[in-house]
Amino acid sequence: MLNVHELKAQDLYGLSPVALTEIAEQMLQHIDEQSRHIAAQAQDIKFRDAKIERITFELARLKAWKFAAKTEAMNAEQRQLFEETLAADEASLEAQLEALQAQAGAQPDVVPQEPRRRPKRQALPEHLVRVEHQHEPEDTTCPSPDCGQPMVRVGEDVSERLDIVPAQFFVHRHIRGKWACRCCELLVQEPVAPQIIDSGMPAAGLMAHTLVSRFVDHLPYYRQEQINARSGVHTPRSTLAAWSGRGGAALQPLFDAQREFVLGAQVLHADETPVNMLDPGAGKTRRAYVWAYARSGFDALPGVAYDFCVGRGAKYPMAFLQGWSGTLVRDEFKGYESVLKPDGRTAAGCLAHARRKFDELIKVNQSPVATQALQRIAWLYRIEREARDLTEEERLAMRQARSKPLWEELHVWLRLERTHVPEGSAIAGAIDYSLNAWTALTANLNDGMVQVDNNHIENLMRPWAMGRKAWLFAGSELAGQRAAVVMSLVQSAKLNGHDPWAYLKDVLTRLPTHMNSRIEELLPHRWQPMG
Template structure:
């Protein structure tokens, strides 16, 4: 009977072999052990190298998209999913729990899709002036030579063409009559109306137009100058800058009241964005920041306020939310703050210092990390794609609660959204056991799990929004403006821009025409009683 080599080796007594053979066998065994250890080490290095290569491929693909593809937050991820050894017991437990939760999951209310309407031209607004042009035949007799009788008008066809007249300048002539008593030598005359620019030529409407052109249409003063010149009005850029400065200064008292109104809401959205600031001494620009604070997305009186700051440190939100002392005493703000988890907000949300404040995280930021990994075609992450499907169910449910009150929304979230969030948490924990540390998909999962308490805070408070998209939309005008302004000329100019844009953007949030609002406010603010100045805030304003 033949024996295998291994069996033969085990049947030989090493003591019966010569000493040289035993020594040779020992050396070979040691070499085999060293080779095995070396192979294991190389396998670990190769596995780690694959992880690093995938991370680099992801970054290279994203840079290529930034350079060549359409500009969008969601970029294709050139990364394949790497699976580690599964933890069998944990996986079985999590899968069983996930299956149990899915079985008892309530149905998300489905909104019936409206039938897709055929594209058609919208009717022109009714409030526009109509200039009629009549078109009738020169001869209204029957063209038939055998008839020639007069024809009767049986109807008409009407077509409308939209036209425009460029900005039309006109002059207000204020005539102040003088009345004198010849007997008493008394003179009476109405006092001059207060102007936005003391002793200047612009009326409130022109100052408002200048500010709207700069801060809403993002036209720099040197571009406004030739536009006005086409109407035969000479307005040097230095003059326009003077008008803009005077208009911003006139609005500062209203801005302070508006800031207090924003802080009166117990749920706030917060975000910040860089803005180049001219540094004359260095001959270049430096980075400043605009901090944005908005009332809750679900608040019936929307509003946003901006603050221009020289940095991005925690001292700025601490000062903004910290209240003020005498003479204008203002208590520190308390409530729920919705942020993107930037570290600077930790100082204002420290539970030991501010026990009445709560932190809520933005679900859109968590979702966006998976979206980046789901747009790679064949190389897209399967986990990220499935995560997006689960996020879509959560957002679909939230959309059904949009018109509800705070209490009703909280109850709906508890019955419909909470099971979806619980299922997502279990699923994320399960997937985390199957991906290698250091991969992009692992980072996306960790981001959500590490902020789970803040992400789900809205389930217990109907006034808290699901994400921070509201404040991100209010940041976009600054990004558009920076592309045209290039930089803020000074810290004072930056704060003046924050004053104007706070009121203008809040007016837009309340459905107002920003020019009509600003024109009326600038015309009234100097003569309006100071104790009733709140009547000019965007959410309370009524035209004079």
């Protein structure tokens, strides 16, 4: 059979009609095969282009959501979940798009002309252990045929990749030699070092890990039990709970000192949040409350103290704040009225709560009055951002010069608008909230340490909001109080830039032999790790 691919024009001369017919059929068959192949390639290209177009559209939509979400009414947990999901989806789509574009080659009609700007990657922390892998050529002789001389190392490129080894348990073996005098029949041996649990199994590091897993990472004990079991270590949840109980009891003197430190501030933030507490007698849970008290967000020595209470009445903050005087930043909860009655106590309001009243109206019916109120409040927050890193005196001077006229203008405007809105309307309620709390809202104009809102303490409440979704409820009033003890210390440690586990491990190691008269040395704002 003739090969039509190898035929030339001169080869066709002299061929018989039968041969020419055979060649023509082969050529037509080859053309049909090529046409089918081209059609299949065109279909593949069309499908790939459509897929690239769809993925590009999905990426654009994700980015639109990403920036639009900043104005959405989401709580902290919802926003965090949204951002995590968005990041995962965006990375997946980008990987698919890169793979498709690599298959398609350069396609100007699909690939954007401008290179995509990537955020600068943050350098990996210096304290991490580095495991070096050397990569050198097997042969360092010049590969040029006319040379063959030894090559000289003139530099190197270094790239770093982050890796992890899952948590590993290890055992401390304390070997205490026995020394005897045969003449005197005397035995000498080093005493056992005091521990939080003298006859127990856990070292300070494991106790700290259990507490941090529970109160920082919000892992219920049954999940810690499962995680430990993967390393072949059997730690029943009842045992883990017992360790936490012992650890919380040991930390109580430190919490008492932390409470005194927090109450030593002239400006305090206060807030409360509900937490379910198990009520065995009724066979269900009941509502309890965690009260939080924190030193000003401007304070050079930050700190927070939590108080677990079975109710929300004013008697609980009154008991905690007994003997304290200063400025209390809080919301307009009626329970604070009794708290502020003693002489020497001043109320400061929360501009974020006032703003929220107007923001809710915009989301519902696009109120023009609410929109203008938010614009005026935004001017005040802009000045606060500029004053954030100033000294107390400089901040107060800036407020007096720039913020005070805006506050006065806002006050006049609110009173005027109040006369124009219907009585009993939602916008009237939002305006009344600000006007009724005006003295407290403007307390920041008289004290440079007072913040314009209570967001500082609300941020410190987030761990409780996250925790109650993980462990659902406190097992008892005592368990809630123990949680408040640990949370006060670990959150204060975080405020002061410490790793909670390193802080607790060191403190639990030192507490059994630490003098009570020097307990303040172990407070988060004064703590220095042992050398």
